[in-house]
Amino acid sequence: MNHTVVLVLYEHQASLAILNYLRKYYQFGWAFREAMRNQPTICLPDDHDVLQGNLWGEAGAPMPQEAPANNHVDKSGGYIEPIRMVNVVHRTNTAHHMDPVDPTPASWGLSVYHGEIIYGNVGFAIVADRQWKSGPENLNIIVGTSGQEEDPNVFNPTYDDPNLNLLGKKQENFLAKWSKDWRGHELKALLSQTIFAALATHQANPDFYLKYDFDSDGWPASGRNRAVEAIHESMALHICGDTHLASVSQYGLDKSRDSNWAFCAPAIAVGWQRWWKPDSVDLLYKNRPTHGLDNTGEYQDSFGNKNYVYAVANPIYSTAKNRYVKAHEKASGFGFITFDTQAKTYTLDAYKFLVDVTDSNPNNQYEGWPITIHQKENKGENIIG
Numbered sequence: 001m002n003h004t005v006v007l008v009l010y011e012h013q014a015s016l017a018i019l020n021y022l023r024k025y026y027q028f029g030w031a032f033r034e035a036m037r038n039q040p041t042i043c044l045p046d047d048h049d050v051l052q053g054n055l056w057g058e059a060g061a062p063m064p065q066e067a068p069a070n071n072h073v074d075k076s077g078g079y080i081e082p083i084r085m086v087n088v089v090h091r092t093n094t095a096h097h098m099d100p101v102d103p104t105p106a107s108w109g110l111s112v113y114h115g116e117i118i119y120g121n122v123g124f125a126i127v128a129d130r131q132w133k134s135g136p137e138n139l140n141i142i143v144g145t146s147g148q149e150e151d152p153n154v155f156n157p158t159y160d161d162p163n164l165n166l167l168g169k170k171q172e173n174f175l176a177k178w179s180k181d182w183r184g185h186e187l188k189a190l191l192s193q194t195i196f197a198a199l200a201t202h203q204a205n206p207d208f209y210l211k212y213d214f215d216s217d218g219w220p221a222s223g224r225n226r227a228v229e230a231i232h233e234s235m236a237l238h239i240c241g242d243t244h245l246a247s248v249s250q251y252g253l254d255k256s257r258d259s260n261w262a263f264c265a266p267a268i269a270v271g272w273q274r275w276w277k278p279d280s281v282d283l284l285y286k287n288r289p290t291h292g293l294d295n296t297g298e299y300q301d302s303f304g305n306k307n308y309v310y311a312v313a314n315p316i317y318s319t320a321k322n323r324y325v326k327a328h329e330k331a332s333g334f335g336f337i338t339f340d341t342q343a344k345t346y347t348l349d350a351y352k353f354l355v356d357v358t359d360s361n362p363n364n365q366y367e368g369w370p371i372t373i374h375q376k377e378n379k380g381e382n383i384i385g
Contacts, residue, residue, distance in 0.1 A: 060110030077135015123185035132168030155304035166223025179234035188236035238262035252306025258380035265335030311368020
């Protein structure tokens with residue numbers, strides 16, 4: 001009898017979560033119907049789609065009902081919702097993709113979707129960068145407090161372990177093979193949820209410095225490095241979002257600027273705010289770009305990852321009552337990427353929220369944009385200033 005009650009509650013929880021999610025997905029389709037009506041569209045699920053604020057997926061493991069000491073439920077590894085519900089999210093968002101390269105479910109029956117789509121002479125690799133990600137409790141990390149007392153320029157080795165996952169072995173192997181397979185296309189791009197770096201120094205308000213953002217894909221550093229190494233031969237542009245903070249940056253592995261560029265696009269409606277203000281906490285840097293903008297240049301993030309930050313769209317701390325003005329001041333917006341398969345270039349645009357993109361006003365875009373990147377620059381060659 002007790003087992004029956006547990007099963008009923010589990011199914012009821014999953015059903016309510018599915019209905020809640022489908023309502024939100026319907027609203028998404030309604031909001032972007034004109035953009036998607038006649039345009040090829042690729043959707044990817046992320047943490048909020050599975051009704052979590054943060055997600056360290058642990059290959060589908062259920063989140064412990066009792067989180068580690070001092071951690072609330074969104075600061076531990078695993079999924080809050082039943083796998084049945086999570087698989088509905090995956091199917092809704094990715095049914096239009098090509099078949100995954102390996103459809104074998106992850107642990108606990110969690111569906112997978114990593115694979116490739118070729119369109120317009122461009123090969124797009126798609127990965128899930130939180131589905132296999134290790135939870136911070138593996139290293140007894142208390143999210144939000146661990147390491148807060150440390151100097152910004154100190155990189156703590158106890159917060160990394162080569163056995164921790166970011167993409168997981170299957171996705172790393174897929175990317176390594178995809179990077180060398182040029183059949184049917186001239187340019188490559190990687191699509192994932194967020195950037196392989198910790199490019200946010202302040203959160204929620206511009207004065208709160210959070211040294212370690214374990215929700216970022218700068219952590220775990222060893223997993224981040226394996227991911228960047230896997231895409232190095234592809235010369236692919238990494239296209240992503242999620243941080244609510246637009247940026248253009250270049251990854252470094254053995255040395256600064258020896259690997260792929262990444263475009264983290266603006267969020268269309270920013271809620272939680274982040275800032276990249278390394279200069280305000282005296283984070284060391286070198287080789288600021290020729291445009292001379294603050295908070296740009298070669299930095300190591302809080303996990304020791306090498307990143308060359310070319311442009312970042314820091315927001316205003318908004319107190320506006322009008323929701324559209326507030327979205328604009330919070331650095332909401334949208335990105336465009338023009339792929340030129342003959343010149344083998346990517347041109348990146350980052351537009352502010354309340355603009356008319358047809359009026360050619362140079363202030364329509366955030367400082368540092370537009371920028372054109374050549375394919376070879378994604379391998380550390382022909383570097384721009």
